[in-house]
Amino acid sequence: MAILEVKNILKAFGDNNVLNDISFSVGAGEVVAIIGPSGSGKSTLLRCINQFETIDSGEIIIDGDTMVHTDESGCAVYADKAALRRMRLKIGLVFQNFNLFPHFSVLRNVTEAPVSVLGLSKREATDIAMKLLKKMGLEEKASQYPYQLSGGQQQRVSIARAMALSPKILFFDEPTSALDPELTGEILKVIRALAEAKMTMVIVTHEMLFARDVADKVIFMDDGVIVEQGLPNQVFDNPKEERTRQFLLRYSQG
């Protein structure tokens, strides 16, 4: 069963169609990489699914629940507030700039949402958090504050923070773009481990080699449309579209 279904999304800022007829789906345990040049609409797409932006028309279904659909007159109709909140909790999001809470310790960054949002006891939340931090190799950093960590460590904490709510699907918005090249590897390793554990993920990335290696499906976006989607070797080695070919060529040249 599909965890995420996106059908015919339209989104415009003024006259500018930033998302034009976007459709794709993500099955359980699947890893989908979204690639494409800056300004192609990748981040906007992620922001629409995560309820930071509204769509003009189309349909988004998360784990069988309709978040938004389009009525006969062509207007997007969103689910009610409670349903939207419920759906939001099924989604985890990892940001480009980590966005850890600076005034909370590493541990509290991970436990705060399970306690305040899910109503877990402090003890349960701490157990979950420590297990996750251990997986991330950060259990010794639990009592430190975000400013004391490297970018790579901060990003791993933010992955643990998102995972602590046991989301059905995890989104990554260019998770390595704010990191020094030597720190990129540690994040990619974590994502790879999650993929091996069959975590459903959508990753917006500029790391082509990684996308090819870890993704089950690759989506290439340009100018607000999905130009091409398919298996990694198909998209990377035998792109059907000229635009994809051009993009990959530019990338391989650096």
Place this chain on the structure above:
Amino acid sequence: MNRINLPLLLSSMVDGMVVSLEIFFLTLVISLPLGLVLAAGRMSKIKMIRWPVQLYLLIMRGTPLMLQLLFFFYGPYYIFGIRGADRFTMAIIAFGLNYAAYFAEIYRGGIESVATGQHEAAAALGFTRSQKFFKIILPQVIKKITPPMGNEFMTLVKDTALARIIAVAELFHIAETAASSAVSVIPFVIAGIFYLVMNFFVGQGFLYAERKLSYYKIV
């Protein structure tokens, strides 16, 4: 020149200082929460709320506090022919309304300087709006606004002297009266020392607060 009865002078000046401190604390009790409400109004997306608040902030920050004190004290009688509250109460109201305007702008600056990513991270994790504000945003705002708040608190200690314009028997009023009857600057010097001591403690308090909040940095 009259001889100064120092013990008597000191005891009446201590009384005056107590009144000054009362003005100080009661003003804070009114203006700190009111400032937050005004800041929310100032940041409202609704023009019918935002515009009146902006006008309020302009008037309160754009006219002399001394004028506002006189207006609040004499206004009710001159305009409506009714007696307002006693001079002390009217002074507190004027100070409270005035300082709330300054605090509102400090709060707003603090709130707007919290990165958008913090709001988005909190929303993505499912925090409700009020959880987001009180658990995530406000603590960071408090850290950011502590230094400018220290300035305002110190200014307020000194501004309490303005209450003498409506004859509230605060420290400066007593010093002035004593100085003219004794033809001496000694009461002024003592008053100066008293203000200095009060602000020394205010400064220490803020230093302590800043140290307390230095366990983290906003990255």
